[in-house]
């Protein structure tokens with residue numbers, strides 16, 4: 001018998017926000033200080049504590065976090081930065097914002113993370129940094145990448161947009177695995193502030209430079225001037241940006257951070273339930289976890305094998321007809337017009353395969369077992 005189509009579409013993702021977040025935002029509204037201020041400073045301290053970093057600097061998004069990390073790390077016009085093409089386009093855009101050139105490398109088909117052998121082969125005299133991405137929350141091979149980087153004198157930055165709460169070699173992503181890690185708080189991520197980002201680092205000099213650049217390179221912050229009993233005249237010693245997070249966002253982030261372990265636990269439980277039930281489909285490969293890595297399941301991304309009875313796009317359509325929203329897996333940046341170039345032809349075979357054959361299934365904090373069972377029943381019906 002066909003499963004009954006639900007009255008409402010099962011979304012692919014849904015942020016988990018409730019009365020505590022509402023209260024925290026209202027408290028900030030009533031406080032009289034809504035821009036970057038005391039809540040941002042508190043969110044930074046708590047975030048650093050959570051991931052085990054010495055410094056955390058809050059900004060307006062992960063894209064701006066990555067831009068400032070590259071600038072603070074000394075990436076300059078004309079430099080090359082190695083990164084995967086298999087990523088959200090912001091990974092490459094921030095390299096271009098810094099005036100540098102992204103050099104795309106291929107991924108490992110089983111983890112979807114960069115292949116260290118491809119990274120090593122892509123190094124030239126112009127390479128300045130490696131921007132490694134933790135794909136949909138699974139940490140990339142940081143030990144191998146760091147070893148290659150130190151042999152060649154390169155900077156390593158982690159695009160940890162999706163990786164809050166993920167673990168690498170028993171430690172949370174954020175430190176001390178590389179020079180800087182950048183997180184996103186977009187609503188598709190597990191911890192959300194609406195929009196928002198964070199850079200974590202062990203290096204005080206880098207943290208201070210990013211703190212300056214995010215607020216027009218102002219020598220004294222608005223909050224410090226406002227709190228001073230003296231007249232303070234600030235100076236601007238370089239060209240900076242307005243990449244600030246607001247206290248409204250940080251207040252929400254503080255509540256989300258307290259709820260994070262519980263949210264992660266629920267996601268991991270739902271993900272293991274998917275993987276167990278999907279094992280009966282020979283044509284669908286569930287996401288992998290290795291002994292080195294703990295996934296946060298920011299997304300549950302499966303891959304269709306060549307023996308699949310249907311193409312990925314047809315599967316998405318069939319699921320949507322049955323009230324189940326999905327997304328294609330990770331995009332391939334080299335296929336988008338700003339980055340299209342003959343030089344990538346044939347050089348990114350795993351990226352091409354993965355981007356065409358992966359699908360993100362619904363997974364969110366409040367997803368019920370009945371909703372998940374319905375998704376699986378639909379897959380059974382289609383196959």
Ligand SMILES: Cc1ncc(COP(=O)(O)O)c(C=O)c1O
Pocket residue numbers: 061062063064087088090091133159161162183184185186196197
């Ligand atoms: C891998 C990756 N990097 C960067 C970003 C950009 O994050 P934000 O939207 O916070 O700028 C995203 C967002 O989806 C992402 O998935």
